[in-house]
Amino acid sequence: MSIRFENVTKSFLDRKVLSDLSFSTRDGEILYIIGKSGVGKSVTLKHAVGLIKPDSGRIFVGSHEVTSLNREELMPVRRLCGMIFQQTALFDSMNIFDNIAYGLRSTGLDSDALAARVSEVLSLVQLDSGVLDKLPCDLSFGMQKRVSLARTIAPSPAYLLFDEPTTGLDPIITNAIGSLITGLSRQLGTTSIVVSHDMESALSTADRIMLLDNGGIAALGTPGEIRQSTNPLVMEFLAEINDTPEAGTSRTPCIWRQDEQSYREYRRAIHHDDPLDIEEVDK
Template sequence: MIQFKNLIKRFGDRTVLKGLSLDIREGEILFILGTSGTGKSVLLKNLVGLLRPDEGEIWIDGEEVSRLSEEEYLPVRKKCGMVFQHPALFDSLTIFENVAFGLRRHYRLDEETISLKVKKALSLVHLTGIENKKPAEISYGMQKRVSLARTVALEPRILLFDEPTTGLDPVTTNAVNQLILDLSRTLKTTSLVVSHDMHCALGIADRIVVLDKGEIVALGTPDEMKKSQVPLVRDFLAEVLA
């Protein structure tokens, strides 16, 4: 479904992605692990066209997309839903209006349809009865779930998570990860999760890819990762299996 072929991305003299190639299977949950600055988030931004590769190709559903114009890229972006590190909700809008924002911006829908889609999305992330509240009136963990609801309301086929549990306590972290698993299975999406958290990856990933200095150093199932002798993988595992 998604293929990165010999992807290279440079920022000035610094090469962040160094000929990266990776096939992502339809419907899988793939965790992308690595130390800070190794190209994890850059990979996601190349996928949705926020950045463009200097060399290489990106294929989605049999179409090479990395050379498309901005206008041509719009249908590709509609396949993708991205959840960033921070909720990035509009403080002046209600929860309902925040979740409805993308629906109103990208589609011509009547208010009844918008209302049904918003309520369904909030239900999927286990939030009901808060539609009229403002973001400041709910917890940070709930704000993260509203951000997720805003994304799934658009019914993307590909879900992209950039450090979705940053700043959360362990209980809320587990809840968010369970939501990623449940939503991915319920909505039958392909999910890419950028993370530092090997514990979460081992719990819900179908496969895990580990990047180091812009290159793939390990790729496999959670069970395969537990047996890996790659030093960076062992470092990630040390905190989990100690």
């Protein structure tokens, strides 16, 4: 069960965004797609669920060829793919319960089973049931991201697609969301594609990293291979991490990003500040 792109090309007006792009995910892996703004990272992700049609090439989700399906035929394929959007995309006229339950209503679950599933996924994203009656606008952006994650995993998709999941979040919430992505992907056994420009997160959580540039793949490999890469663009991205003024001090070491408790201990030891409670920050 993989997502496979075969020679996909896409242009918007006279601008070619994807040029003969081919890659395939491995079963159960977390693949990070990294690149500068405007290189087509989100466009790649939207192609996978058929939100954008390629000019040429083929895209497969499992055994389904997405590019040959019409709108109605795409619906069951889309249910296999859970997509988390950059802006959370929560339905602002619905409360949190209805948002999370949205994708479950077509599955024929009775109201008790539906409520149980909503509670279950809410606990997976570490939110309490007090938020269920609230509207999205009543929550912080970090909490909205978690609700968005809960809504996406509720129908148990086989693939998780994250579009810039940590954009606009502070480092602590970024850390928490990064941990959630890893934890959920491993726990649910899903194949995940994460679009990001955050190389640091990618190095700490990805199984493989794909660097996009000029509509094609500039580099593809495991975090270890990427670290060793001599590709100028990869080196530029790696240099961005190392050159940051905060490097080595307040910047979160990659290995700790996977472990909130370690990160909190690190903060206590280095900065002598109070434990950084993620929930408190959220509120």
